[in-house]
Amino acid sequence: MRTKARAAALVFGAFAFAFYLFHGFTADTTDPFAMPWVGPQLALPIIAMTIVPIVFAFTGEGILQAFTGNNSSEFRGGLVGIGTVRSFHHTGVTVNDQPQVRVHFSVEGMDGKVFESQARMIVPLTELALLRPGVVLPVRYLPGRTDKVEVDLSGDAAAAQRAMNESMLRKGFTTPAKLDIAARGIQAQAVVRSLSVPGEIRDGHTRIDLGLVVTRPDGSTFAAHAEKFLPPALVAGVQVGRIVQVHYLPGAEQEVVLALPVNA
Known part of the structure; x- marks a missing residue:
């Protein structure tokens, strides 16, 4: 277009x-x-x-998408990757008093390869503070072209989740069994009863072991254990006494899976 x-x-x-x-x-x-x-x-x-x-x-780049709410026709059918914000700066262009920014990403593609790229986008002033280094966003990219990407505007949460799951599997942050619990399990709340840090680090993420007390939908509780690799920004959200969201399978309550936001 x-x-x-x-x-x-x-x-x-x-x-x-x-x-x-x-x-x-x-x-x-x-x-x-x-x-x-x-x-x-x-x-x-x-x-x-x-x-x-x-x-x-x-x-211009990012402006047409701001008006239509869709990715450009060039990137609409692109592959979904995981983009981590490295830096951003204003381009000097504004649309309806909303600034255009150039965002520099480190992108992990569907094949696991990581490349540096950038995207231009219009960011509402109310959301500008949320755009900071370390924030993870789904992006659309073209195979064989790494100089430019677009933040995914399709609203396809399933595609973004698949890309995130595949990335976590490649890095050893999770297992197929845990992904199955997250997909099919019952959502519940749990209180962190204990927290230990074995000292294992993978790709800048720290392994934590949690002792939890999970509350079933009927109000009864059970004790469970969970382990997860977390970036430093999310560790504060699982301190002793915190309430966290979990998933578990009835009849297999010995293992639960934490449901934490990607961006703290």
């Missing part, structure tokens, strides 16, 4: 100026009152000089 809109604007601009020049050079100059370069024929070039810059501005 972006390419078609820009192409249409350029075609219109070329037609407008070609018509103006044709009219000026072919006008009857024997008429003393003739004004071949001034008159209604000026309207088309003026309109073109107004429309073409506007089309190019509003089809």
